[in-house]
Amino acid sequence: MDLDKLDWRDDLKWSHPQLETMYGQMGGDIGYASVGLNDKLSDEERKKWADDTNEQLNALIPPMDPEYTRYFDVHGCPEEPDAPVFKLTVSIPKKPRTKRKNSAILIIPGGGLCLCMGATSPTEVFANRYGVPVATFEYRTVIDAPYPAALNDCFAAFLCLQEHAEELNINPDKIVLHGNSSGGHLSLALPHRLKKHGITCRGSVVWAPIIDDRPMYYSSKVESVFWGNGSAALSARQYLGDLCGSSHVPPEAMPGRATPEECVGLSPVFIHAMTEDTGLSAALHYCDTLSHAGVYNECHAWGGTNHLALSMNSLYGDLDNDESDYTKAFQAVLDHEFEDLFRYDLRRPWVKDMVEGTEADAE
Template identity: 25%
Template sequence: MTPSRAPEPHPDVKVFLERYNSLDAPSFDEVSAREARQLFDDLGLGGEPTIDLESVTDRRIDGPDGDLPVRIYEPGTAGEDRPLVLYFHGGGWVIGGVDTHDGTCRKLAAESGYPVVSVDYRLAPEHPFPAGLEDCYAALEWAADAASELAADPDRIVLAGDSAGGNLAAATALLARDRGGPAVAYQLLIYPVTGTANETESYRENDEGYFLTADEMAWFREHYFGREIDEGNVYAMPRLANDLAALPPATIMTAGFDPLRDDGAAYADRLEAAGVPVTYRNYDDMIHGFFGMISEPVDLDRAHAAYDEAVDDLRRALE
């Protein structure tokens, strides 16, 4: 894939960037993990919930280290044996949670008609790799067992996520293949971290000024990896795996003004070369995080269009 960026960001994105860059607040890499989480929560990019569903339920399931919180979004669609979306939130493995991505999961459930389960996996640095990944895999095992309870088909589970969540979705799919675990029908990877993003052109040309910075990316990685050796682990960076054959089909979305743009494109290339069906979409005038900007204070038409295209891809593959 040869992704590019537009001559300049979309006008609505430029307005957001001007406001964001004018904030009298430190960047994530200048504060502690706890302070960064509060900063991210305070941004409120997802806005207040604007999409009503039949039910939104918080519950706890068995995780590898005790109870694992999940949030279940039921759209109230008729019939049984629907596909099920397991969603892993972004935030560099350090920040974010089910609350920060509530709007994203509501919209995915409403637009697709599929139940969505958002996973509140453990965060670094308190719980470095592979804790969060093991939580995501445990959630996949639970989803396969609980599918009938959710009126869903255990053979049509979608692993989805944005940024670090996209990394966890890709890694969970790889782990499921290698462990002979539950079947995964599809991957929806939104500007995912998949490998050595800091060696790409997009990492250099978008290193600052476009919301996510290269310094913040380095800060996230330093917190995620408790040991240097883990940085080369294929379940931390799936693009480093020698063999990507027999993985589920995927939609991969990237943004032109995102340091991770070329990383996602490179993973699409690797999957395609391994014989995995891939739909690659690059939103050349968007920035990292745009997929969540679907309600006030930041509501992007291009983000809504991305959901439409993602849902179309899921329906073509699963129905």
């Protein structure tokens, strides 16, 4: 059998029957490879594509209620204190989960690192579903600047949310990271940066992350017009520059590169990988690495879904349809994971203590 013929996964025959509509939509071409990640085009052309695409996709998001929306200016992080200022948008729940200090969710948008796709970060939907404040922002994409610009913006947004914890009635030690696709990548990368500063977030819940620049896994060959190995390779090259493919890529740039030693002491991780996606194998490998390092983690590989079909169906599909039980099962797992992070501290400081104790004894 010619396995190369199995690489393309756009045909609906690969989809779960209940995901055919969304699978088909997520198999369409929105211009990642031809425009957004095409560095032969001018920055102006690429930015226009990003703005136009975001405008179309944002039509999916219900209008935000100004009474329950807050905005804060974000002014850089320790690594880049003079970074361009941007806005942090926070949705306040209409029915808070508790009157005490709440948890909070920081959603990092997806979009192949060339687009901050607002449709992947509907803060008001999450705020009212979980009863906690939910924040998001637009980071610099590869059209603006390479690594570490996007990660610096993520760190700055996290620090800003902590800074305004009192007025938002949140516990700064209970911030959960969430992201889809490249937002998932950055939601797994940020804890490595936080660790350098002695900070651990409450945990990360991610969908379909792309976390390794090396095409070394079976799933690395999976291709799609919407998003596959070709687009992932372009994105990684533009994000990492000369680092791409080298032995010097740090875990805060590509978490899939992390060793168990580099993962010790990280916050809990919940990954939802998609079987017809180029990022599947790297996600599974990362969870294995986290387990070796003693980090609390869960990994779910959902069948019959390409890069975003199941996750986007959970946001915009018909969840009231009795026949959509596959999406409902996915949503139920997500609800359980967020509830676990809100209720329990699943971080494992004793692992770090054991490692540091061993090093001290060795000295």
